[in-house]
Amino acid sequence: MRILLIGLILALFFACGSEKKTDEQAFLERLDSAGAEGPSISEGVIGDILQQIPSPLEISVLLKSSGRKYNGGYLNSPDNFSKYNSSYQKALNLGIYGTDLGYTNIYEQNQDGVKYLASIEELANGLNIGQFFDKETIGRLASNSKNLDSLLLITTQNFNSINHYLQTQNRSNLSVLFLTGGWLEALHIICEVSAANPDNKELQETIGEQKIILENIMLLLSFYQESDPNMASLLNEMQELKEIYDRVIITYTYKESEFKIVDGVMVIKDNSSSSIEITSEDIAAIRSIASSIREKVIS
Amino acid sequence: MKTIIVLVLSILAISTLEVTGQCNSEIFSNECIPKLASGFNFLKTYKVEKGGKDYVEYSYVFTKGTQYMINICAANQPDGIVVSLYDSKRNKVASSKVEGQFIATIAYPCNTTGIYYIQYTFDGSASYCGGSALGFKR
Numbered sequence: 001m002r003i004l005l006i007g008l009i010l011a012l013f014f015a016c017g018s019e020k021k022t023d024e025q026a027f028l029e030r031l032d033s034a035g036a037e038g039p040s041i042s043e044g045v046i047g048d049i050l051q052q053i054p055s056p057l058e059i060s061v062l063l064k065s066s067g068r069k070y071n072g073g074y075l076n077s078p079d080n081f082s083k084y085n086s087s088y089q090k091a092l093n094l095g096i097y098g099t100d101l102g103y104t105n106i107y108e109q110n111q112d113g114v115k116y117l118a119s120i121e122e123l124a125n126g127l128n129i130g131q132f133f134d135k136e137t138i139g140r141l142a143s144n145s146k147n148l149d150s151l152l153l154i155t156t157q158n159f160n161s162i163n164h165y166l167q168t169q170n171r172s173n174l175s176v177l178f179l180t181g182g183w184l185e186a187l188h189i190i191c192e193v194s195a196a197n198p199d200n201k202e203l204q205e206t207i208g209e210q211k212i213i214l215e216n217i218m219l220l221l222s223f224y225q226e227s228d229p230n231m232a233s234l235l236n237e238m239q240e241l242k243e244i245y246d247r248v249i250i251t252y253t254y255k256e257s258e259f260k261i262v263d264g265v266m267v268i269k270d271n272s273s274s275s276i277e278i279t280s281e282d283i284a285a286i287r288s289i290a291s292s293i294r295e296k297v298i299s
Numbered sequence: 300m301k302t303i304i305v306l307v308l309s310i311l312a313i314s315t316l317e318v319t320g321q322c323n324s325e326i327f328s329n330e331c332i333p334k335l336a337s338g339f340n341f342l343k344t345y346k347v348e349k350g351g352k353d354y355v356e357y358s359y360v361f362t363k364g365t366q367y368m369i370n371i372c373a374a375n376q377p378d379g380i381v382v383s384l385y386d387s388k389r390n391k392v393a394s395s396k397v398e399g400q401f402i403a404t405i406a407y408p409c410n411t412t413g414i415y416y417i418q419y420t421f422d423g424s425a426s427y428c429g430g431s432a433l434g435f436k437r
Contacts, residue, residue, distance in 0.1 A: 052414055054360045055342055058435060062364070065437040153332065153341050160343060202364070209412040212360055252411055254390050259397070265336070265368075266405040268393045272386065274363060274411035 039172065039223040046172045049220055050163065053179045053213060055156065056099040056186035059206070060106040063193055066202060070107035074189045075100040076298045078112075081119035083299070087127060088230040091174040092297050094123040095181025098159055103189065105152055108145045117142065124162070127174060132161045173228060176220045180234070181297065183213055188294045191287035198280070207286060208278035211245040218242060237293045244285045249277040322348040328430030331372040336406075339368050339434035347371070347380055347419045349427035355419040361409040365435050369417060370404040371395070373429030377403045379422045380429045387413040396422060 039046060076096050084093045097120045104113035117138055124130040138154055141147040166175040187210055194203040218238050225232040255271035328344035335341060345357050361367055369384070371377040377395070384393040384407060392415070395402045401422075409415075421427050 048358070051343070052358045052360050054362060057340065057342075058362055058365060061340065061435075061437050062362075149340075156341050205363070209362065212413060216360075250412075252388075252413065254386065254388060256390075257392050259393065261397075261402065264402070264404065266393065266395060266397070266402040268384075268405060268407045270392065270408060270410040272390075272392075272411050274413075 040226060041223045043167060043170055043172050046176070046220060046223060047167045049216055050167070050172070050175055050179060052216055053183065055102075056182045057102040057106065057152070057156065059186040059190055060099075060103045062202075062206060063103075063190070064106050066200070068193050068197070070103075070109055071192075072104075072109065072112055074192045075103065075112075075116075076185070078115040078119040080298055081122045084123060084126075086230075087174060088177060088228075089297075090123045090126045091177035092181035092184075092234075094120060094127065095178040095183070096185040096294075096298060097123065098155075098178070099182045099185035099189070101155060102152075105142070105148065105155065108148060110142045110145065113142050114139060129162050129165060132165060133158050173224055173231065176217075176224070177231070180217050180221065183210075183217060184290065184294055184297065187286075187290050191283070191290055194283060195287060204278055204280075204283055205276045207283055208248045208250065208276040210286075211248050211250065214238065214242060214245055234293075237289075237296070241286065241289045241293070244282055244289065247279075247282055251275045251277075322426070322428035324348045324428055324430045326430070327372040327374075327428070328432060331370050331430050331432035334370050334372065334404075335368055335432055335434040336404075338436045339366075340436060342433045342435055345417065345419070345431040345433065347373075347429040347431055349421060349424075353420065357417045358414050359417065359433065361407070361412065361415045363409055363412045365437055366406060366408040368404065368406050368434045368436075369431060371419075371429055371431050372403075373424075374426050376429075377401045378426055378429060379424030381420045381422050382431065383418045383420065385416040385418060386411070387415070389416070 076093070078097070081093070084090045097116050101113055101116040101120060104116060117135060121130060121133055121135045124133045134154065138151065141151040141154065163175050163178065166172060166178070187207070190203060190206055194200060194207060197203060218235060221231050221235040221238065225235050252274045253272060255273070257271055258269040259266050324346035328346060332341050332344065343359070347355050369382055371380050371382055373380055379401065381394060381396040381401065382405065383391060383395070384405070386392050393405055393407060395405050417433070419431065
């Protein structure tokens with residue numbers, strides 16, 4: 001009877017012990033982010049805005065589906081990772097490399113992809129989030145172009161896990177930088193492709209549509225402008241971009257949608273429409289400012 | 300001694316009940332990923348479990364010219380879980396419940412770039428627990 005009682009008490013003790021270990025880990029992780037004071041708004045609100053930011057992968061898919069050829073020259077060199085020492089630089093460039101990896105994956109440029117993978121691992125380890133990046137599995141999938149779907153799936157899941165983890169650890173500032181870097185790189189790539197294809201209206205509209213995402217990113221950065229000088233400085237630079245985007249007019253006309261059921265799937269017919277007014281001068285200015293901001297980030 | 304054992308066993312039993320009674324929506328979300336139709340790239344998973352509100356809502360910027368797919372996974376699929384899509388002005392674009400029938404998957408070819416609200420509600424749900432995945436294709 002006594003043995004049974006001791007066993008039960010020990011079971012309870014170890015159950016509590018594992019919880020304690022988690023707390024210790026959380027404490028150590030908080031130490032890593034020391035120096036970054038909290039945002040001026042709740043982490044929950046930040047998380048709600050962060051989840052809206054579209055995946056940069058969508059831009060890469062758009063480029064490939066519209067017949068644009070792969071150009072590794074648009075991307076940040078994977079060798080630059082050693083330049084990034086602060087958490088601010090690492091998080092921003094992790095986002096940039098994430099977009100670059102997605103671009104190489106979509107175009108099945110596996111040799112380039114492996115280099116970005118190695119740089120991503122370095123930066124992720126530097127931010128203590130390397131555990132979420134399964135380099136071994138991704139490297140194996142990247143070695144065979146037949147694995148493209150699995151490769152895209154696992155990299156997207158890894159990046160989603162990183163974002164989720166950072167938010168649960170009250171390190172949303174890094175999540176904001178990570179997504180900002182990813183978006184900035186996607187904007188840079190599409191601006192460069194558009195410059196090489198100046199008559200492509202779809203690319204011009206996509207550049208114009210980034211106004212919506214820029215607004216969200218600026219809102220996110222603004223939450224940290226009092227507590228983080230680097231993020232305040234980045235926000236100022238984004239302000240220049242916003243001034244150009246203020247000239248871009250997006251008009252939206254709502255019309256009730258219709259639907260039909262096809263093989264058990266409800267397929268919606270969207271009858272709403274939108275138009276974007278953006279001039280070639282606006283596009284040139286956006287390209288120039290985006291390039292200038294990016295250059296500072298990757299240097 | 301007996302009282303202590305009963306007390307300890309009760310604590311263990313209550314803890315176990317709490318664990319088994321919880322909604323593990325992550326399992327359902329992950330089940331939904333491979334159920335996205337062929338050609339769709341995975342974007343996000345969403346947990347669908349009843350909290351303080353009558354609905355669960357997420358948002359995402361959809362892009363013109365892109366087709367999105369949202370599906371629902373639950374124990375007795377779709378277990379009364381309805382997904383509704385609203386545009387940035389909160390106009391309803393789609394609802395997966397039509398004429399009393401629950402549809403587990405909706406496909407939305409987007410015509411207008413903007414923030415969309417993906418709202419999950421419960422209509423006669425037994426478990427109030429499920430998951431969902433969002434994918435896209437051009």
